[in-house]
């Protein structure tokens with residue numbers, strides 16, 4: 001990974017925490033980090049802060065990863081605008097904590113939609129783009145990075 005310098009990367013949940021750190025690394029390596037987050041203000045603030053650090057830049061895009069059509073649309077838009085997608089970091093995740101007996105079906109559906117289906121949607125959309133683009137050796141090229149959790 002030392003030599004990995006993505007020109008274009010999408011980081012879901014890139015406004016805060018681990019996603020912010022991943023996006024900062026993309027920008028530090030000279031790339032464009034697309035911060036795809038449901039927290040619009042947080043994503044805009046982080047994008048401005050990372051761009052100020054450079055040498056790459058970051059932009060904010062609204063995304064709820066539970067909306068698979070929106071994930072697909074964003075991946076296609078970024079690939080069309082920039083001609084490629086080198087990194088898809090499926091990082092957005094949520095954690096409910098508390099007494100198990102208090103978790104409702106809504107809690108479970110939300111956790112599965114974000115933490116599982118969100119990763120599936122991002123992987124499927126990015127793979128389709130990456131399989132069509134070539135590395136210097138002429139092979140399909142791109143990195144899909146899924147942030148996991150022991151909580152899973």
Ligand SMILES: NC(=O)c1ccc[n+]([C@@H]2O[C@H](COP(=O)([O-])OP(=O)(O)OC[C@H]3O[C@@H](n4cnc5c(N)ncnc54)[C@H](O)[C@@H]3O)[C@@H](O)[C@H]2O)c1
Pocket residue numbers: 012013014015016017018019036037038039042063064065066091092093094095114147148149150
């Ligand atoms: N922090 C830890 O100790 C830890 C440990 C293990 C795994 N993880 C995993 O790392 C990932 C990031 O965790 P973090 O600690 O940085 O969390 P965080 O809460 O600091 O950041 C999560 C980001 O994801 C965004 N987000 C949440 N739901 C979203 C959705 N539906 N669509 C788009 N964006 C959404 C939030 O707005 C936020 O910017 C998660 O997948 C989490 O499960 C974290």
